[in-house]
């Protein structure tokens with residue numbers, strides 16, 4: 001559906017996007033994960049045809065986005081990172097305006113506005129001015145405005161920044177509904193939980209470069225760290241540790257009353273049985289799952305968020 | 307497409323109550339102040355100066371010369387000798403009110419007690435002064451010619467050289483309305499143009515660019531919005547001046563409408579030009595205020611052009627204000643026919659076209675560049 005090849009863009013002396021390539025398949029939710037300033041918005045701006053690249057090509061549904069920008073514009077819907085709405089107009093007036101720009105006949109447009117407002121759950125507030133909306137509601141209208149021309153592909157640039165968990169969940173449900181209806185979605189974020197929940201495939205971007213891409217499980221294989229369980233005991237003697245090490249060969253580290261065991265959740269019961277046999281009383285158990293955060297840390301040596 | 311954006315811009319414009327106050331109420335207050343300041347309102351109390359009357363003596367006899375000397379001793383009028391052709395031309399151009407012409411055979415007619423061949427050619431637009439001159443001259447003839455027989459034969463033939471018209475507007479009023487309206491218009495137009503920068507900051511410009519809309523259309527729609535507001539604002543100002551101060555706006559309403567359209571076009575293009583030269587709202591704020599005040603000062607919006615020194619009057623032509631204000635004077639004061647005003651309207655249109663072209667180039671460079 002989308003092929004991005006060797007795309008680069010620099011601003012003055014900042015290399016915002018540095019020779020990135022990726023392919024997005026029809027019907028998938030593709031995540032672009034990276035910290036602030038990684039180059040996500042710059043990439044999406046180029047894919048939206050409003051920013052010229054320095055090098056590289058973008059093909060959308062087989063069309064070169066620079067040569068066929070008008071056709072591409074009709075294929076894509078874009079949810080900008082900023083809330084790009086007229087605050088002094090109502091939600092309905094905003095949608096009417098943005099839909100009009102795509103040349104949708106008035107009658108059809110009004111029907112679409114109705115169904116879209118229904119989808120995002122703001123039908124009852126349509127007459128209110130945007131400036132009276134909460135952050136989460138504005139974000140939802142910001143999404144609705146990108147849907148009216150029924151794009152095949154939706155670009156979403158950090159669509160949940162700064163909103164409450166409830167609105168965020170609502171937006172996730174909308175995205176999943178749209179995806180089920182066959183829409184291809186490109187989703188950028190710096191929240192790894194979001195890509196873990198939503199995305200089929202993920203590209204991790206940092207300092208303008210893609211440092212890893214693939215499905216979630218493919219990415220997890222990239223890192224050496226395994227899932228581990230940390231036990232805390234009320235009391236742990238030297239001899240207890242030796243006994244445990246014998247019985248559980250994957251014990252990796254011990255620190256006072258804490259013990260780190262490298263294992264999967266499935267083997268948790270076995271560890272607990274062993275502890276019971278040794279009559280050790282467990283104070284706390286902590287599960288360290290391998291997640292994208294850990295992958296990012298592993299690949300860049302940095303936290304995804306500060 | 308342009309129309310969709312234009313309609314949205316107008317809707318936004320009129321949803322802002324503060325903007326409407328600035329567009330309509332403030333100019334009305336300013337016009338009222340200036341109208342009083344320039345003396346366009348109320349009774350004129352300047353001491354009566356003698357009314358100048360051109361006199362052409364084609365008879366050139368002692369009788370005619372003596373009579374002219376005697377008439378000149380009347381305080382209310384001042385006779386200026388002239389050639390017929392020149393005198394007629396001066397009256398036509400509105401430089402003089404009337405020309406008194408003594409035809410050949412005047413002295414013979416006096417001697418023979420027949421009808422006197424005298425004609426008074428005048429500018430009907432100056433009805434009020436004309437009536438004074440007419441009655442003063444008639445009295446003068448009666449008194450100085452003295453003979454009863456002759457008096458019966460004094461039938462001062464009058465001919466109007468310029469089309470009859472109700473009243474001519476007071477120049478102070480034309481100055482107050484025209485000058486102020488254009489200056490205030492520039493401010494509202496700069497604000498409308500600034501909307502483009504607001505859209506850039508708010509991100510709606512980005513969404514406009516994402517949509518299949520030609521960038522040029524965004525600029526033209528903004529200019530269209532500015533034009534609609536200009537036309538409304540200028541019309542409101544003139545209707546106000548008519549209602550409040552009796553400015554005769556229906557005297558040549560067609561020319562007035564055309565002139566308002568030309569000014570609106572020039573001013574709107576000036577607005578988008580201003581905006582496309584800057585990158586942020588703050589830059590616009592500073593720059594537009596300075597440019598508008600300067601342009602209004604040299605262009606005659608604050609001080610009437612004819613009160614400026616000659617070199618200032620020459621500089622004035624670089625401003626939109628000058629051409630607009632002169633246009634209003636052509637209509638309300640000089641009362642020129644439309645054809646004579648076309649060059650000024652042409653200049654306004656040319657200014658508008660030039661600025662629009664420059665704006666389209668700058669707009670691409672400064673405003674729509676995302677980087």
Ligand SMILES: Nc1ncnc2c1ncn2[C@@H]1O[C@H](COP(=O)(O)OP(=O)(O)O)[C@@H](O)[C@H]1O
Nearest residue numbers: 011014016036037038039040041042043676677
């Ligand atoms: N218009 C611009 N001018 C200069 N630098 C920019 C501009 N836009 C983005 N950048 C720089 O490019 C880099 C990538 O920015 P961006 O794509 O916005 O990152 P992200 O969306 O991942 O947070 C950053 O260093 C940013 O400062």
Ligand SMILES: [Mg+2]
Nearest residue numbers: 040041042081
């Ligand atoms: Mg961004």
